[in-house]
Amino acid sequence: MKLFQSAVVLAASALCVTALSPHFVVAQNLENSQILKPTPDSWPLYHGDYSGRRHSPLTQITPQNVDRLSLAWAFQTRQFFEIKSTPLLVDGVLYFSVPEHIWAVDARSGHQLWHYSKPTPKGLHIGHRGVAMYKGWLYFTTTDAHLVSLNAKDGTVRWSKEIADVNAGYWTTMSPLIVKDHVIVGVSGDFDNLGGYLRSFDPETGDMQWQWNSTPSVGTPNSTTGGMTWMTGTYDPELNLIFWGTGNPTPVLKGDSRPGDDQWTCSIVAINPDTGKLAWGFQASPHDTHDWDAVETPVLVDADFHGQPRKMLMQASRNGYFFVLDRTTGKSLLTVPFGPTNWALGVDKEGRPIPNPEKEPKPDGRLIAPDEGGLTNYRAPSFDPRTGLFIVDAHPSYSVYFAKPADGAYGWAGADYGLWGKGVIDAIDYQTGKIRWSHDVGDGGSGAGILTTESGLTITGDGLGNVLALETKTGKTLWHARTGRGMESSPITYELDGRQYIITSSGGTLFAWALPENALEGGSSASQPH
Amino acid sequence: MKSLSFMPRFLIVVSCAAFAGVLILASRQPSVHAAGQAPAPTPVQAGAGLFQQDCAFCHGRDAMGGETGPDLTRSKLVLSDTDGSKIAEVVRNGRLNTEKKMPPFHVSDAEMVSLVEFIRARVTAAAAMKGGRRGVDVADLQTGNVELGKQYFNGAGGCSKCHSPTGDLAGVASRHQGLSLERRMLYPEGAKSKVTVTLASGETVTGTLAYLDEFTVGLRDSNNTYRSWFIDKVKKYVVDSPVEAHVEQFPKYTDADIHNLMAYIQTLK
Numbered sequence: 001m002k003l004f005q006s007a008v009v010l011a012a013s014a015l016c017v018t019a020l021s022p023h024f025v026v027a028q029n030l031e032n033s034q035i036l037k038p039t040p041d042s043w044p045l046y047h048g049d050y051s052g053r054r055h056s057p058l059t060q061i062t063p064q065n066v067d068r069l070s071l072a073w074a075f076q077t078r079q080f081f082e083i084k085s086t087p088l089l090v091d092g093v094l095y096f097s098v099p100e101h102i103w104a105v106d107a108r109s110g111h112q113l114w115h116y117s118k119p120t121p122k123g124l125h126i127g128h129r130g131v132a133m134y135k136g137w138l139y140f141t142t143t144d145a146h147l148v149s150l151n152a153k154d155g156t157v158r159w160s161k162e163i164a165d166v167n168a169g170y171w172t173t174m175s176p177l178i179v180k181d182h183v184i185v186g187v188s189g190d191f192d193n194l195g196g197y198l199r200s201f202d203p204e205t206g207d208m209q210w211q212w213n214s215t216p217s218v219g220t221p222n223s224t225t226g227g228m229t230w231m232t233g234t235y236d237p238e239l240n241l242i243f244w245g246t247g248n249p250t251p252v253l254k255g256d257s258r259p260g261d262d263q264w265t266c267s268i269v270a271i272n273p274d275t276g277k278l279a280w281g282f283q284a285s286p287h288d289t290h291d292w293d294a295v296e297t298p299v300l301v302d303a304d305f306h307g308q309p310r311k312m313l314m315q316a317s318r319n320g321y322f323f324v325l326d327r328t329t330g331k332s333l334l335t336v337p338f339g340p341t342n343w344a345l346g347v348d349k350e351g352r353p354i355p356n357p358e359k360e361p362k363p364d365g366r367l368i369a370p371d372e373g374g375l376t377n378y379r380a381p382s383f384d385p386r387t388g389l390f391i392v393d394a395h396p397s398y399s400v401y402f403a404k405p406a407d408g409a410y411g412w413a414g415a416d417y418g419l420w421g422k423g424v425i426d427a428i429d430y431q432t433g434k435i436r437w438s439h440d441v442g443d444g445g446s447g448a449g450i451l452t453t454e455s456g457l458t459i460t461g462d463g464l465g466n467v468l469a470l471e472t473k474t475g476k477t478l479w480h481a482r483t484g485r486g487m488e489s490s491p492i493t494y495e496l497d498g499r500q501y502i503i504t505s506s507g508g509t510l511f512a513w514a515l516p517e518n519a520l521e522g523g524s525s526a527s528q529p530h
Numbered sequence: 531m532k533s534l535s536f537m538p539r540f541l542i543v544v545s546c547a548a549f550a551g552v553l554i555l556a557s558r559q560p561s562v563h564a565a566g567q568a569p570a571p572t573p574v575q576a577g578a579g580l581f582q583q584d585c586a587f588c589h590g591r592d593a594m595g596g597e598t599g600p601d602l603t604r605s606k607l608v609l610s611d612t613d614g615s616k617i618a619e620v621v622r623n624g625r626l627n628t629e630k631k632m633p634p635f636h637v638s639d640a641e642m643v644s645l646v647e648f649i650r651a652r653v654t655a656a657a658a659m660k661g662g663r664r665g666v667d668v669a670d671l672q673t674g675n676v677e678l679g680k681q682y683f684n685g686a687g688g689c690s691k692c693h694s695p696t697g698d699l700a701g702v703a704s705r706h707q708g709l710s711l712e713r714r715m716l717y718p719e720g721a722k723s724k725v726t727v728t729l730a731s732g733e734t735v736t737g738t739l740a741y742l743d744e745f746t747v748g749l750r751d752s753n754n755t756y757r758s759w760f761i762d763k764v765k766k767y768v769v770d771s772p773v774e775a776h777v778e779q780f781p782k783y784t785d786a787d788i789h790n791l792m793a794y795i796q797t798l799k
Contacts, residue, residue, distance in 0.1 A: 080634075080635065082633060121583065122579075122582075122583075123582075123583070124582065124586060124587050125583045125584055126587045143583070191586065191590075191591050291597075340780075340781065358785070363670050363673075364670055364671055364672075364673040364789055365666070365670075365671070365712070365785070365788070365789075366785050367716075367780070367785055367788060369780070369781075372597070373630075398716075400713070402596070402665075402666050402670070404670065406662050406664050407664045407665075408664065411591070412590060412596060412597055414596065415595065415597075415601070415664070415665050415666055416596055416597070416598070417596070417600075417709070417713060418598065418630055419629070419713060419716050419717040420629060420716075420717040420776070420777055420780070421629060440744075444628075444630075444631055462743060464743045466743060466744070466745070468744075477744060480744070480745065
């Protein structure tokens with residue numbers, strides 16, 4: 001009897017402990033509820049949360065005290081690929097990647113827990129955006145277009161499934177999106193005339209659940225290929241829709257073989273994550289001939305637009321235009337350039353730019369703004385609800401584009417060359433598209449993404465190796481640190497043991513920044529109840 | 531010694547013939563390999579694989595460029611590189627001071643040899659294409675009018691404010707041709723700026739701008755000595771960047787202006 005009573009007491013205590021403090025169960029697991037409503041001590045997916053706003057509620061680091069921000073630790077990968085991934089932070093462990101490699105790092109000490117590496121000769125090694133996590137498993141896309149599932153505790157491989165045929169010209173770089181029991185991945189590959197698609201995998205078995213094709217089957221007459229799904233999308237759980245950007249058509253610089261709008265290339269699409277069926281689509285660049293993917297983050301914002309509450313989707317797109325859509329219908333609310341553009345005749349009644357045929361690539365060249373890299377690219381933007389500013393790392397630029405019969409109608413089918421560009425952080429008023437402030441970040445441009453915090457800080461980097469903390473209201477620099485190589489990733493922040501950390505990367509090194517310990521004595525904790 | 535009887539002799543002859551046959555067949559393969567294994571790649575094949583991994587994204591799968599990166603098959607550096615050392619230097623150090631910031635790559639000596647072999651093979655293949663060669667030929671850039679170009683140079687283009695056909699631009703078309711000339715015409719990468727720094731003391735220092743970010747300004751003085759200052763410790767600094775006029779011209783050009791200007795510039799041999 002006594003033994004039984006003790007057992008009951010023990011069991012009851014265990015239950016109480018589990019029920020009262022979910023964080024006590026430290027198992028490096030990640031449930032759907034934790035992805036849906038991330039706690040301040042986590043960054044559980046590529047965007048930080050499903051909205052893609054990259055706006056943190058943490059307020060320990062403020063415009064007033066950020067000048068005391070200092071190095072907590074640095075982690076050196078000691079290899080040569082630049083870090084372009086957004087790290088995940090789950091249960092005190094950071095997970096980040098470069099092509100062929102994943103590291104798990106103790107977020108307190110900055111030391112390595114495990115390192116996965118698999119030499120993978122096939123596929124382009126241009127970069128990697130990060131891993132995804134679900135329950136106790138990581139999901140990693142490889143250069144040779146496979147989805148690998150690994151045990152988050154030790155980096156051992158559970159299974160590897162083919163996403164696409166690397167020998168046909170596909171490769172993969174993106175961080176998968178976990179929605180309920182779906183692991184959703186996209187593909188890359190512009191040098192062949194290939195079909196773009198999204199594919200959903202079962203998180204346990206790796207079996208394919210559904211596939212959505214962005215373009216008609218290869219070989220369809222007078223029709224485009226392409227529409228690669230390069231980057232991670234966003235998700236609205238109430239509408240139960242994922243929002244994804246698609247890439248440019250192929251052949252890239254020559255449009256004769258693919259007349260018309262070339263759906264759904266250079267588009268923002270809304271897809272049901274359970275079925276893979278299209279709900280709506282909006283083309284940022286109908287009949288594109290400049291390689292301007294529309295794969296930049298489709299940021300989800302619920303706010304007033306011109307006096308009316310709206311569920312919006314915002315994208316600062318590669319082609320130079322800032323788009324605001326109603327995400328329930330896909331209808332355009334605003335289309336305005338956010339830098340120099342010279343390739344469109346105007347905007348049509350659907351809010352889509354009208355491409356000027358005279359600015360398509362020609363044998364003797366055409367001067368085009370922006371350049372092929374675009375007015376922005378993979379680096380993540382951020383939306384700050386307090387100021388209503390959509391903040392993006394922009395690249396005002398000019399280039400020359402050529403295409404002639406000898407270039408053929410396969411793959412690139414032409415040549416483009418950048419002439420000049422510079423980097424600026426632009427703060428766009430989302431209701432008008434007007435740029436409220438602009439902060440120079442160097443000739444040539446910067447590869448850094450943006451993070452904003454509720455305390456009024458904007459964290460980013462310039463093109464010369466400086467990490468910058470700006471005042472979100474004005475763009476004024478409040479703090480900086482020289483890290484040696486330009487940031488090529490997007491910063492994250494989280495709270496651990498009552499201390500707020502900001503993580504940035506430079507070259508092959510990860511940096512953790514925090515206020516000094518003694519600055520926290522008697523001070524505020526990182527997360528404010530609200 | 532007793533000579534071999536017929537049967538063993540026959541077997542020896544047949545064996546030798548078979549063995550010789552195997553040797554002849556084997557020598558036709560790039561390398562002898564054990565059954566079941568793929569043949570070891572030639573340097574060009576190995577270089578092709580490495581090129582696809584790290585270089586193709588910008589320089590194209592065929593090294594003929596135009597996807598952000600230059601056409602290596604027309605590159606002066608590549609064409610003048612007799613021992614692969616020039617290519618190696620660029621691959622290992624990158625080109626971080628250019629618009630597109632080519633990063634450095636970590637390549638072993640053996641890998642570098644194969645990479646250079648592949649690039650050279652592409653140069654040869656591209657040259658054989660003649661009229662069917664993709665990319666930008668000098669012949670593609672002849673659609674302008676010389677007289678209109680000269681008028682633009684001296685008029686709306688504003689070029690004659692800083693440039694002279696008999697002065698700094700004399701012979702420019704002998705030094706550069708085709709796409710290379712057009713790109714320099716539109717924006718000369720590497721053009722130097724001057725900077726004058728006024729120190730807290732009131733003393734001014736002038737030199738060629740060598741470094742500038744939000745926090746630090748650096749110059750090389752007339753003795754080529756490098757000097758730098760924290761920007762918040764000096765009174766002010768003023769940059770004189772004549773090349774900015776090229777940037778200001780970008781929104782003003784029509785494509786016809788550019789082709790006409792190119793026609794005129796190409797006469798300055």
